[in-house]
Amino acid sequence: MKNNDELQQLSDYLHAVLLEPKNAQQLAISGSDNSLSWQQLGCAVLDWAERFAVLKLAKNVPVVLYGHQQAEFASAIYSCLLHQIPYIPVDNIYPAERLKEICELAGAPYYYDVQQKAFVATGVTAQQLEEQDLAYIMFTSGSTGKPKGVQIGRESVWNFMQWVRNDFSLPAHPVLMNHAVFSFDLSLIPLLGNLATGGHIVLNAKEDITADNWLAHLQQQKVSVWVSTPSFAYQKLLLPEFRAEYLCDLKVFVFIGEVLSKTLVKHLRRLFPEAKILNSYGPTEATIATTVIEISDEILHEEGDLLPIGAMMPHSEMEITADNELIIWGKNVMRGYLGLPKENAEKLLWNESKHWRGYKSGDLGRAGKEYLYCQGRNDSQIKLNGYRIEIHEIESRLLALSGVSEAVVLPLTKKDGAVLRLAAFCASKLSEKEIKANLTQILPSYMVPSQIVIMDTLPLNTNGKIDRKLLDVQARTC
Numbered sequence: 001m002k003n004n005d006e007l008q009q010l011s012d013y014l015h016a017v018l019l020e021p022k023n024a025q026q027l028a029i030s031g032s033d034n035s036l037s038w039q040q041l042g043c044a045v046l047d048w049a050e051r052f053a054v055l056k057l058a059k060n061v062p063v064v065l066y067g068h069q070q071a072e073f074a075s076a077i078y079s080c081l082l083h084q085i086p087y088i089p090v091d092n093i094y095p096a097e098r099l100k101e102i103c104e105l106a107g108a109p110y111y112y113d114v115q116q117k118a119f120v121a122t123g124v125t126a127q128q129l130e131e132q133d134l135a136y137i138m139f140t141s142g143s144t145g146k147p148k149g150v151q152i153g154r155e156s157v158w159n160f161m162q163w164v165r166n167d168f169s170l171p172a173h174p175v176l177m178n179h180a181v182f183s184f185d186l187s188l189i190p191l192l193g194n195l196a197t198g199g200h201i202v203l204n205a206k207e208d209i210t211a212d213n214w215l216a217h218l219q220q221q222k223v224s225v226w227v228s229t230p231s232f233a234y235q236k237l238l239l240p241e242f243r244a245e246y247l248c249d250l251k252v253f254v255f256i257g258e259v260l261s262k263t264l265v266k267h268l269r270r271l272f273p274e275a276k277i278l279n280s281y282g283p284t285e286a287t288i289a290t291t292v293i294e295i296s297d298e299i300l301h302e303e304g305d306l307l308p309i310g311a312m313m314p315h316s317e318m319e320i321t322a323d324n325e326l327i328i329w330g331k332n333v334m335r336g337y338l339g340l341p342k343e344n345a346e347k348l349l350w351n352e353s354k355h356w357r358g359y360k361s362g363d364l365g366r367a368g369k370e371y372l373y374c375q376g377r378n379d380s381q382i383k384l385n386g387y388r389i390e391i392h393e394i395e396s397r398l399l400a401l402s403g404v405s406e407a408v409v410l411p412l413t414k415k416d417g418a419v420l421r422l423a424a425f426c427a428s429k430l431s432e433k434e435i436k437a438n439l440t441q442i443l444p445s446y447m448v449p450s451q452i453v454i455m456d457t458l459p460l461n462t463n464g465k466i467d468r469k470l471l472d473v474q475a476r477t478c
Helices: 004-019 038-053 071-082 096-106 154-167 185-197 214-221 230-234 262-271 341-347 391-399 432-440 468-477
Strands: 027-030 035-037 063-067 087-091 110-113 118-121 134-140 148-153 175-178 200-203 225-228 252-255 276-281 291-294 316-320 325-330 348-351 356-367 372-377 381-384 387-390 404-413 419-428 451-455
Touching: 004 038, 004 071, 004 154, 004 185, 027 038, 027 071, 035 038, 035 071, 038 071, 063 071, 063 096, 071 087, 071 134, 071 185, 071 200, 087 096, 096 134, 096 148, 134 154, 148 154, 154 185, 175 185, 185 200, 185 225, 200 214, 225 230, 230 252, 230 262, 262 276, 316 356, 325 348, 341 348, 341 356, 381 419, 387 391, 391 404, 391 419, 391 432, 404 468, 419 432, 419 468, 432 451, 451 468
Parallel strands: 027 200, 063 087, 063 110, 087 134, 175 200, 175 225, 225 252, 252 276, 419 451
Antiparallel strands: 027 035, 110 118, 134 148, 276 291, 316 325, 325 356, 348 356, 356 372, 381 387, 404 419
16 A cells, blocks of 8 residues: 655655745644744754754554644644654643543553643653554544544645645645644644645634634634534624625635535635535544545525535545445545554455445435435444544543443434534433533543533333433434
């Protein structure tokens, strides 16, 4: 699967764009801490690598990066990509216990505290990764009860960067808005898109986004490309400044992470009549995204509620099984889950003739006359505000608490299938407050159910199984 020529092309490209920038004085990154021109970014990238070299770690030992939307965080990511250091991004919305667990699972002896600009020893023995030439490992919610690490190779990153540059209708020197935490791979569309185009990425901390002057900040930065989940954009529709007359530089919307509804597109058409609206699809296991399409008025007015997810990226194919499962083939498919041979055997396939891996996505889909469509899941994985969540992981964490004997977690959805919130039902001696406090110590906030109902015992159906349908009805009436 790896092609040494491609790996060298990526290295040469990164060296040129970071260390020999043609637009040296142009802004490259605006973060929550400071802003950097491309020339300053090159210096920051070299400085980070020099400090990392002091640790004297063997090649292919991963480093964890821990922070939130700082220019320093992005500089560290770019430095890792340039210097072939496999990195693991962890946002500080994750509790310390989650950070510790990820370091242990990855065999990472250090994490980089972005805020303090310091490497912190984890007490974990350094382990060289079996997979060579990895770009990064992205930890997602895992059905086993622990986070699982998705291993993405450098060849996949190079393929993705070229695709974004050529097929995402970006302006010549885009100013890309990022709202996603770096441990959510949606953030890599603007991060890698910035490298691919020599543009400018505007990083937005969670406290900045909730401020009254946030859109004024985007206006001042002349943001031209909006990258987000549909839910995030939907929340901004009521803001009076969220329109073309105010954000006059905003020309492209890129959506991924959730189903894009026709309702949202129609709202955006009214508020930003000249903007292009792109719908993209792809699991973390297929390097961020694997399809893209511009939603034209013709597509918008087609029959049915579902918008297409588009056509496949270069060097990839989509197979739809008899059970309607989407199987992704190509250079973009992950190198496997870190240390999970059983799951790798279940999820990964191999095409000998093309030397492509295949990934059984668990997503359901169909092929239209011209485009592909995605129609939900065939398992317990859900998306909440773009974050991928395994319901089984939350249930496992609940059952691991002393005092909880039974636990069920249910996603409460809208008519179009979008998840509104999570509800948990527990047979427990603990109170709702105590359960939430315990979960907050081990799970990111978006995985903690907003509603926890304490019961003596959970109801059973006629088959003797927990009656999830009855609990779902109860959750909606609470």
